Amino acid sequence: MATPYNMAFACLSCCKSFKREFDLSQESPKELVCPECGGVAHNFGRHFKSPKKTDTKQWQKIRYLFSHGFRFQKIRIGPGHHDVVPYPDTLEAAREFVEKYKDYAIKYSPRT
Ligand SMILES: [Zn+2]
Structure with missing residues (x-):
């Protein structure tokens, strides 16, 4: 089984961040939909501290x-x-x- 890893996404309008888990074999998207405002939440990678x-x-x-x-x-x-x-x-x-x-x-x- 592939090792999962977490990527941090942050919405710069809401000032909120959240994590999503991906497999190492998967490429994580650059953007996701912000669950708060429906806007863009950007991928800040694995080292982001909110x-x-x-x-x-x-x-x-x-x-x-x-x-x-x-x-x-x-x-x-x-x-x-x-x-x-x-x-x-x-x-x-x-x-x-x-x-x-x-x-x-x-x-x-x-x-x-
Ligand atoms: Zn938002």
Whole structure:
């Protein structure tokens, strides 16, 4: 039997995240329908830690990172790509982060 794994999805309108289980043989979708608002819940991968719904600053930061192509994918730098860059804690730090690691951003064209 294939090992299941969890992917985190988050709706940036509701400030809510939820997990879905997939088999390793399956590719997880980039988007799901948000169970709260019926809008788009984006795939934030396996490393996403959801802030509290009320923590608007943290959600602002996530929106900012997301819109610049950072979906909590691991960013590996250094010799042999051994070093994983930690994600920023604040919106201010996120601005520097986005600038510094823009080459690692996921190229993403939103649906029209
Ligand atoms: Zn929603």
